[in-house]
Amino acid sequence: MTTPLLLEAMKTDPAHAAWLEEVGTDLLEWGAASRTEHGFGWLDSNGTLDPDHDLELWINCRMTHCFALASIRGTESSRDFAELAAHGLSALSGAFHDDEHGGFYSIIARETGEPVDDSKQAYAHAFVVLAASSLVEAQIPGAEELLETALEAHARFFESEHGMFADTYSRDFSNCEDYRGINANMHSVEGLLAASAATGRLELFERAAVIVERALAFAKDNGWFLPEHFTTAWEPRPDYNREEPAHPFRPYGATIGHSFEWARLALHTAAGFEGQFSDATRAQERASALRDGALALAEKACETWGIDGDGGFPYTVDWDGSPVVHERMHWVVAEAIGAAAVLFRTSGDAAWEERYESWWQWAKTTTIVPGRLGSWVHELTATGEISETTWKGQPDIYHAYQVTLIPRLPAWPPLAHAVATEARSR
Structure with missing residues (x-):
């Protein structure tokens, strides 16, 4: 049986591909306004710098990542995305870097x-x-040195006895917080997969794969709602932050957007096994298990669609599936769309194509500001009103920009390497 591929379908649908390109370019234009002397700042809902926010490392990295992708792609714009990417590199190598203690x-x-x-x-x-x-x-220029520095610093968080990353250290790395989180490990997987492709270091891929397998095991043991918070021995803490359920990084309960992110990362990792170790039986077995886990995780997350309103996914649900934080975050639907694209591509199941189209339609009518495709409302109530319970302003383009690219690229290699490969083939 011939498996339909979303990638091929989009190449025959120029209108959708052109719309994705338009949305992506507008997001980059929106993000470019975040430039400051020392990096990239926090944008408010009008796309101007919020004076109440200093410069946060994760925002600077995400903006730099997006501008680097745009630079590789040669995105048509009056902006010099290579220069913006270089500005991000300068900030990370300079003001953000701790020359005394590292990191x-x-x-x-x-x-x-x-x-x-x-x-x-x-x-x-x-x-x-x-x-x-x-x-x-x-x-x-200078990127290879920064990557080596970043990998060395990142490795200091790794706890070999658990095969996972610790969460937060003091400046000199002498004191570690009594907390372990799945969120930091999820983005560590993303970073390690990208670094493996950029450097050819397969040990980085293997480290990422083991973390994905561990996360899927946690989810399976919990009915496919993934625990987010753990003790230092990696025992789940299901009641963590029950009193602060809308925390932007450590919310109580299951975070639906993370289920979709983990599902997509599991599929990327499975494709990486198949692309790099096609003759290894064990690699094929691991890839198959990753695909099965990704599907189970995503299907469970799909059960929460519109559970308390006219559509959209709640930010978090309790362990019985009932909504805890009802607000709709832009990044959650973006991750759901990206996961649906890769699930359809890798399975051929038309249900994922239907979900892909339906979720984009919902985002178009609720989240993306009409006439300003770069402006994605970061938070809505369950009934569609603008909210700021968790997020103030619109500081982030990373989730939204990536989902304009993911449907047009293969499941492996990782995003930047895939974009670079495509650019070289033109």
């Missing part, structure tokens, strides 16, 4: 570039690895 500061002052929060967070360091990998693929 990268979490937050620096917008006006001076001095550290405001000097803790070292695995979540943000994973994004340094991702950004640096994309900069290498974009051939930005």
Whole structure:
């Protein structure tokens, strides 16, 4: 049986491909307004810099990653995306880097570039690895040195006895928080896959694969709702943050957007096994298990669509599937769309194509501001009103920009390497 591929379908649907390109370009234009002297700042809902926010490492990395992708693709614009990517590299190598203790500061002052929060967070360091990998693929001068520095710093969080990354250290890496989280490990997988492709280091791929397998095991043991929070021995903490359920990074309950992200990353990893170890029986077995886990995780997340409103996914649900935080986050639907694209491509199941189209239609009518495709409302109520319970402003283009690319690229190699391969083939 011939399996239909979303990638091929989109190449025969120029209108949709052109619309994705338009949305992506507008997002880049929106994000370019975040440039400041020392990096990239926090944008408000009008697309201007919010003076109440200093410069956060994860935002700077995400912006740098997106501009590097645009530079590789040669996106048509009056903006010089290579220069913006280089600006991000300069900020990461300069003001954000701790020259004394190593690693990268979490937050620096917008006006001076001095550290405001000097803790070292695995979540943000994973994004340094991702950004640096994309900069290498974009051939930005200094990128290889930054990637090596980032990988060395990121590795300091790794706990070999658990095969997972710790979460937060003090500035000098002497004290580690009594908390372990799946979120930092998810983005570590993303960064390690990208770094493996950029450097050819298969041990980085293997480390990522083991983490994905561990995460899927946690989800399977919990009815395919993935626990987010753990003890230092990696025992689930199901009641963590019950009193602060809408936390932007550590919410209580199951985070639906993360289920879709993990599903997509599992499929990328499975494709990586097949692409790099096609003759290895064990690799094929691992790839098959990853695909099965990705499908189970995504199907469970799909059960929450419109559970408390006219559509959309709630931010979080309780362990029985009932909504906890009802708000609709832009990044959740973006990740759902991306996962649906890769699930359809890798399975051929038309149900995922239907979901892909349906979820895009919902995003078009609720989340993307008409006439301003770069403006994605970051948070809505279950009934569609603008909300700021968890997120203030519109600081992030990463999830939205990536989902304009994922449907047009193969499941392997990772995003920046795939974009670079496509650019070289023109």
